[in-house]
Amino acid sequence: MENKIEIAVFGGGCFWCTEAVFQSLKGILSIIPGYSGGSVKNPTYENVCGGKTGHAEVTKIEYNPNLISYEDLLTVFFATHDPTTLNRQGNDVGTQYRSIIFYASSDQKQSAEKFVEKLNNDEASGKIVTEIQPLGEFYKAEDYHQKYYEQHKDQPYCALIISPKLEKLKEKFSSLLKSGHEK
Secondary structure, eight states, rough: OOOOOOEEEEEEOOOOHHHHHHHBBBBBEEEEEEESSSSSSSSOOOHHHTSSOOOEEEEEEEETTTTSSSSHHHHHHSSOOOOOOTTTTEESSSSGGGGEEESSSSSHHHHHHHHHHHHHHHHTTTOOEEEEEEOOOEEEOOGTTTTTTHHHHHHHHHHIIIHHHHHHHHOOOOOGOTTTTOO
């Protein structure tokens, strides 16, 4: 089977969470936490946290579409954060934590727009506030943000916020998980 590579970029709150969630999925080749969507070149975590750069904390995902589809990634993305709350995920508040999809192709844009439309037509889901924008500059986050959950599972934020997300992921999406990540 051809080892095709595509890129997806999602922002759904803290990038430590999105990195940990997508790291568990089959077909994922690499995940890089970073910043996108802002006006400042080479932003730092401190710049972005100040809320004045326009960047969102995002996760750049390289994946093999022969093993996992973009629609599967969208399904997991929307199921593992709150896409109905503007600029907030739990205690993480600010535009840097907004729900956003940066599309890398017109197919991704179409898929994301259809997915949001479907969710908005589902009265149980609430109004989706997720932004859909073309992927511009992506800036890799500082090294200490890379594989954060993997290296800090016992840290209070990780234990209280990320671990429950991963349990939910295992319950709802076991068929999409890499070997060894199932229940």
